[in-house]
Every structure is written in structure tokens, then in C-alpha cells.
Amino acid sequence: MRKVYGRPRFLKKRSFHYCAGCGHSIVHRLLAEVIEEMGIHERVVGVNSAGCSVFAYNYLDVDMAEAAHGRGAAVATGMKRAYPEAVVFTYQGDGDLAAIGTAETIHAANRGEKISAIFINNAIYGMTGGQMAPTTLVSMRTTTTPFGRDVMLEGHPLKISEMLALLDGVVYIERTAVNSPAGIRKTKKAIRKSFQTQLDGKGFSLVEILSPCPVNWKMGVAESWQWIDKEMTGVFPLGIIKDTTGNKDAD
Amino acid sequence: MDGNSAVGEAAIRAGCQCYFGYPITPQNELTEYMATHLSRRKGCSFIQAESEISAINMVFGASAVGARSMTSSSSPGMSLKQEGISYLASCELPAVIVNMSRGGPGLGTISAAQSDYFQSTRGGGHGDYRTIVLAPSSVQELADLTHRAFDLADKYRIPVIILGDGMLGQMQEPVDFRHEAPAELPVRSDALRGARGRPSKIVRTCTSNTSEMEELNWSLYRRYQLIEKKETAFETFLVDDAELIVVAFGIAARIAKGAIKSARANGLKVGLARPITLWPFPSGRIKELAATAKCLLVFEMNMGQMLEDVQLALQGQGEVFFYGRPGGVIPTPSEVLRVISRHYYQRGLKKGK
Numbered sequence: 001m002r003k004v005y006g007r008p009r010f011l012k013k014r015s016f017h018y019c020a021g022c023g024h025s026i027v028h029r030l031l032a033e034v035i036e037e038m039g040i041h042e043r044v045v046g047v048n049s050a051g052c053s054v055f056a057y058n059y060l061d062v063d064m065a066e067a068a069h070g071r072g073a074a075v076a077t078g079m080k081r082a083y084p085e086a087v088v089f090t091y092q093g094d095g096d097l098a099a100i101g102t103a104e105t106i107h108a109a110n111r112g113e114k115i116s117a118i119f120i121n122n123a124i125y126g127m128t129g130g131q132m133a134p135t136t137l138v139s140m141r142t143t144t145t146p147f148g149r150d151v152m153l154e155g156h157p158l159k160i161s162e163m164l165a166l167l168d169g170v171v172y173i174e175r176t177a178v179n180s181p182a183g184i185r186k187t188k189k190a191i192r193k194s195f196q197t198q199l200d201g202k203g204f205s206l207v208e209i210l211s212p213c214p215v216n217w218k219m220g221v222a223e224s225w226q227w228i229d230k231e232m233t234g235v236f237p238l239g240i241i242k243d244t245t246g247n248k249d250a251d
Numbered sequence: 252m253d254g255n256s257a258v259g260e261a262a263i264r265a266g267c268q269c270y271f272g273y274p275i276t277p278q279n280e281l282t283e284y285m286a287t288h289l290s291r292r293k294g295c296s297f298i299q300a301e302s303e304i305s306a307i308n309m310v311f312g313a314s315a316v317g318a319r320s321m322t323s324s325s326s327p328g329m330s331l332k333q334e335g336i337s338y339l340a341s342c343e344l345p346a347v348i349v350n351m352s353r354g355g356p357g358l359g360t361i362s363a364a365q366s367d368y369f370q371s372t373r374g375g376g377h378g379d380y381r382t383i384v385l386a387p388s389s390v391q392e393l394a395d396l397t398h399r400a401f402d403l404a405d406k407y408r409i410p411v412i413i414l415g416d417g418m419l420g421q422m423q424e425p426v427d428f429r430h431e432a433p434a435e436l437p438v439r440s441d442a443l444r445g446a447r448g449r450p451s452k453i454v455r456t457c458t459s460n461t462s463e464m465e466e467l468n469w470s471l472y473r474r475y476q477l478i479e480k481k482e483t484a485f486e487t488f489l490v491d492d493a494e495l496i497v498v499a500f501g502i503a504a505r506i507a508k509g510a511i512k513s514a515r516a517n518g519l520k521v522g523l524a525r526p527i528t529l530w531p532f533p534s535g536r537i538k539e540l541a542a543t544a545k546c547l548l549v550f551e552m553n554m555g556q557m558l559e560d561v562q563l564a565l566q567g568q569g570e571v572f573f574y575g576r577p578g579g580v581i582p583t584p585s586e587v588l589r590v591i592s593r594h595y596y597q598r599g600l601k602k603g604k
Binding site: 067 | 268271338445
């Protein structure tokens with residue numbers, strides 16, 4: 001019988017600790033697939049961050065270092081500058097990349113660091129139990145916005161990808177979602193393109209991935225996947241936000 | 252050459268491949284030196300980072316992939332680096348961190364001070380960790396200890412702090428660089444360079460397993476004990492017949508030396524004990540000296556921080572006085588001489604040749 005689906009080579013043989021319906025495990029798998037397909041595993045050095053994905057190195061079978069909360073882009077910068085042959089990616093959540101690490105993210109992007117940022121936007125702090133993130137939607141209830149996010153008090157959801165797109169050092173940003181087979185395929189393509197951009201030495205790239213967090217959103221899995229389409233994509237529209245790579249899509 | 256530039260040149264000659272820094276007085280000459288002399292070197296990298304926090308985390312990344320890396324700052328900037336230093340210590344990553352300290356607390360002054368002794372020797376970040384702390388007292392020693400700092404950092408997989416001050420950083424002195432830059436350094440065996448022909452590796456600090464974390468602490472502790480045994484450095488000056496011994500580090504020791512020479516000319520039998528490593532602190536040597544002299548005078552450009560280590564070393568055995576000037580005030584040798592003389596005469600110590 002022909003095997004059509006299996007564990008990617010660079011995903012370790014262990015169960016994910018992620019909650020049912022969480023998007024992290026999907027993105028981990030996509031990363032492992034892309035690394036295998038591009039044949040870059042011997043050059044990959046990943047940076048994972050504080051948050052639910054702090055244990056990403058338990059799953060991804062590539063060299064990885066854990067950065068302090070928010071400092072992923074600075075750590076990745078140090079790695080890439082010290083060892084330019086490496087293919088360096090960061091794996092960061094919204095709190096990490098767009099709140100505590102905003103300065104590191106913006107300046108690494110502005111310097112055009114040749115690194116790939118994989119940015120998981122689930123509109124909430126997952127690991128710490130569902131507090132407001134910079135990306136939390138207006139009126140969305142979290143443990144620290146128990147009455148809903150109030151723009152007069154907490155401001156609006158931060159569109160960091162659109163902000164980063166203004167910077168000349170940034171060559172590629174795409175926003176995708178992993179709440180459907182089509183979205184998952186698009187996400188994989190975007191991750192591959194981001195790595196290719198780095199291999200081509202073009203500059204900073206980022207893939208923002210809208211990802212469900214059913215437990216902290218207090219929804220069923222199916223409902224959380226629908227909620228991304230119904231609510232999140234209105235604030236965070238999917239698609240290419242910036243692309244000056246000159247590369248046509250691989251397929 | 253000024254002290255800051257001397258650190259830069261010594262670092263390059265020690266094979267420093269990456270320097271990341273953020274402007275702050277009085278250490279800018281070092282950042283500027285690296286911008287001029289390191290940034291264009293083959294295989295080397297210089298970045299003026301967006302913050303001290305970014306700079307130390309760039310060092311973390313560069314060290315993780317095996318590069319000899321350095322950052323520098325002055326007191327308020329050092330406070331920002333503490334998070335990164337804790338992570339470096341936890342991940343057992345080598346790094347050299349220079350502090351040309353200035354008067355605090357807060358933004359403080361830009362003048363030389365020694366008030367970061369606690370922060371440097373106690374580990375200013377969170378968790379049970381130590382950093383080696385080297386305290387030079389001349390531009391030549393700044394250069395020598397910078398070279399040594401890189402070797403110590405690699406040998407023990409530990410962050411090493413060079414605790415200078417604004418005066419050492421700015422002052423001009425002749426300096427002899429004893430090493431040529433190495434053509435190429437071997438890649439550290441624990442470097443993350445991609446899983447080529449070996450299983451993948453991780454550098455991490457986070458674990459949900461408390462016994463694993465406890466074991467890390469024990470293994471660090473054992474290494475710290477080894478460092479205490481092997482790497483303690485100390486200098487003495489005219490202590491053999493001394494009735495009173497001044498204990499001072501860094502630039503304060505330099506000032507004290509001038510005062511001691513004058514005291515000797517006046518017939519006061521005074522000597523100097525200068526810890527070169529602030530951690531590990533030379534407690535044993537301090538105890539030995541306290542047994543031969545009548546009393547110790549701890550002199551610091553702060554409100555009495557190393558004083559606590561001296562008192563801990565003596566465990567109540569021996570008489571200790573303290574004189575300190577905080578906030579960036581630089582005392583003169585004649586001022587210190589007056590303090591020495593006052594204690595000397597009040598204590599009724601014997602004069603002699």
C-alpha cells in the first residue's frame with residue numbers, strides 16, 4: 001500500500017501538550033514539513049519564546065534556543081549575524097511579538113535582518129490563562145477584560161503586521177489562518193516563501209497565522225474555527241500584506 | 252589609549268566576533284571603537300542595538316551559535332541587561348559584559364562610581380546564579396582582564412562581568428596588548444549550528460520539572476565552587492609589616508595606593524589589599540591579612556558594598572572601618588590619606604619605617 005500521509009521527519013515522536021483544537025500543533029507540523037521539503041534541516045536554528053509554544057523544541061527536531069519573553073527577534077539577530085549560514089526562524093505568540101517584544105520586533109524588521117518570524121495570533125495570552133493580548137478584539141472578554149475590551153481603556157487590537165509592512169527592511173509579510181484545510185495549505189506555502197526569502201538574502205519576513213485557542217476563548221473547537229472567519233479576519237484580513245521579494249509563489 | 256578603546260582592542264585580539272551595544276556615557280568610546288574596528292572584520296558583526304535589552308539578547312543568540320560575544324554599558328543600562336544575564340547563566344552560555352559604572356541610583360551622574368558592586372556580585376537578575384566579576388584598576392589591566400574574561404567565559408560557560416567605572420573608561424594610559432587576534436577559533440562543541448551529522452540540540456531555561464531545575468542549580472553550584480577554588484585573584488601592596496590595611500578595588504584601589512605611598516612617607520605602616528575578582532571574592536586572603544594587621548579600612552566609591560564581603564570573610568574576627576564616597580564623587584589621595592591618618596592615630600597604631 002502506498003503511504004500518503006505520515007509524521008514529518010523533523011517532528012519528534014511524542015504527543016503534543018497543546019489543548020484540543022489549538023493551532024500550534026498544526027503550525028509545528030507545517031514547519032517540520034517545510035524544513036524537510038526544502039532540505040534545510042542541517043542549517044535551521046529556531047528560536048522559541050515564552051508562552052504556550054515555549055516547549056516547541058520538544059516537538060521540532062531541529063536546533064532551537066529559547067529566548068526570554070519578547071526577545072526572539074534580538075536573539076535571532078545575534079544568531080544570524082554570528083552564523084549567517086544558518087536558516088533562523090522565530091516562533092512567537094502575539095503577547096511575545098507584539099507586546100513585550102515590540103521594540104525587538106520592529107528594529108529587527110527595520111534592519112532587514114534575514115530571519116523568518118512565525119507569528120501566532122490567537123488574540124489572547126494562552127499559557128497564562130487567557131488574559132488580554134495586544135491583538136484581543138474589541139469587546140472580547142478575557143480574564144483581564146472581564147467586561148470586554150473597551151477601546152477607551154485598552155485601545156484597539158494592534159495590527160503589527162500592517163505596521164511592519166511600512167518598514168523598508170521588510171520584504172514579505174502574509175497573514176494566513178489555520179482554521180481550514182485551504183488555510184493550512186496557504187500557511188504552509190507562506191512559511192516556505194518566508195524561508196526562501198531568507199535563503200535569497202532579501203530581508204525580514206513574517207508569517208502571521210490566525211490560530212484558534214478554544215479553551216481560552218471558551219468555545220468548542222468547531223465554534224472557535226468558525227470564529228476566526230466570522231470575527232478575527234474582519235480585524236485581521238487574510239492575504240499578502242507586503243511582498244517585494246519578486247518571487248512568484250512556488251506552486 | 253583610553254580605557255574604553257583598550258577594552259575594544261583587547262576584545263578583538265581575544266577573538267571577539269560579535270559586539271552589540273547601546274549608547275550610554277561613559278562607555279561610548281567602546282561602542283564606537285567596535286563600530287570602527289570590529290564591524291568590517293571578516294566573520295564579525297557589530298550592531299548598535301535599539302536597547303540594552305536587545306543588545307544582551309543579541310549576545311545570547313550569538314553565543315548560542317558559538318560566537319565569542321560582548322556587550323557593554325554603564326549602570327542604568329546594566330540594570331536593563333540583568334534579565335538577559337540571568338538567561339545566559341541558566342543556559343550556561345559564555346559572554347563578556349562590560350560595565351563602566353557611574354553614580355546612581357536612577358539615571359544618576361555620568362561620573363565614576365562603584366555602586367554596582369552588589370548588582371554585579373550578587374547577580375542583579377533573578378534566580379540562583381553567579382557571574383565572574385573582574386575589577387581592573389588601570390587601562391593595562393582593563394586590556395589584560397578583557398582577554399582573560401573571554402577565556403574564563405568559554406572555560407566555565409558563564410557570563411563574565413568586567414566592572415570598571417567611568418574614570419577607568421575615560422582615562423588615557425599607555426597600554427601593551429600582549430596578544431595578536433587569533434586567525435580562527437575552534438567552534439564550541441555545544442554551539443547550535445544546525446543538526447548536521449548529529450541529533451538536534453536545544454538551549455533552554457524553562458522546564459515544568461522542578462527536580463530537573465534543581466539539578467541545574469546544583470550543577471551550576473558545583474561549577475561555582477570550582478571557580479571559587481581556581482580563579483580568585485588578588486593583589487597586595489606593602490602589607491607585610493602593615494598595621495592598617497586598606498581594602499579597595501578598581502579605581503578606588505588606585506586612589507588608595509597614592510594615599511598609602513604618602514602615609515608610608517609619614518611613617519605610617521599602611522598597606523593595600525585589592526581584590527581583582529569581586530566574585531569569587533578572595534575571602535581567605537582577606538582573613539589572613541586581617542590576622543596580621545591591627546585593622547582594615549575598606550574604601551569604596553559607594554556606601555559600603557564590598558564592605559559586606561569583607562565582614563563576611565572575617566566573621567566578626569578583626570576590626571573594620573569604612574570610608575566611602577557615593578554618587579560619582581571621586582575622592583583624592585590626600586582625602587583618603589586624611590582618613591587613613593585619623594584611624595591610624597585614633598587607634599594608636601605604631602609608627603615605623
